[in-house]
Amino acid sequence: MIEYIQSILLIVAAFFMIIAAVGLVTVNKNTKNLVYARIHIVGLFDIACIIAMIGLGQYLLAGIYLILAPFIAHAIANAYWKKEDRENNMDLMTVEEEVDENHPFIHPKAKMQALESENSEKLKVDERFSVTTLEIDEGE
Structure with missing residues (x-):
């Protein structure tokens, strides 16, 4: 029974990864705030990886990833905002x-x-x- 649950979780994770990959590839290069759109799409990869880790029985690693992934995404967005985002940042x-x-x-x-x-x-x-x-x- 546990093997079936793990298999279902891995299939769901694979489905999320396919959706995120299609979204990442098809996002328009001329889109306003492209970096933020890509970070948003990568969030789906994060959820898929967490589901896959739970499906593989790596609960501690999934918990650590669940906590660290939003911090990393925020750090990337904040660094872009502070140094390169001339379109939205009034100081730049x-x-x-x-x-x-x-x-x-x-x-x-x-x-x-x-x-x-x-x-x-x-x-x-x-x-x-x-x-x-x-x-x-x-x-x-």
Whole structure:
């Protein structure tokens, strides 16, 4: 009976791996946030490997993999975000060199600093005004 359960678990794991492999191969290379899409697909590989390890009786290894795999995926995504993801990371969108003014994601650093200083002037607090609250009685 245990052999049948192990066989079923290995077949399910193989099915998940085939689905993930097809998804990884067919993902469009021009997709926005391609790295994140690939990490998401690889998560299916992780689940398949955990199921396969349980099917093979490697419970401790499956538990360790279950705990470590999300941390590793997060570390990869975070490293990409911090160093290369100019499309989504606001800190990386500013550049020193000349760029096209019409580019939707990359802006000259001087332009960004001018916008920030303009916004900070609008947010200055006027000392002459104060905020008060008015209590309203529901019975009135």
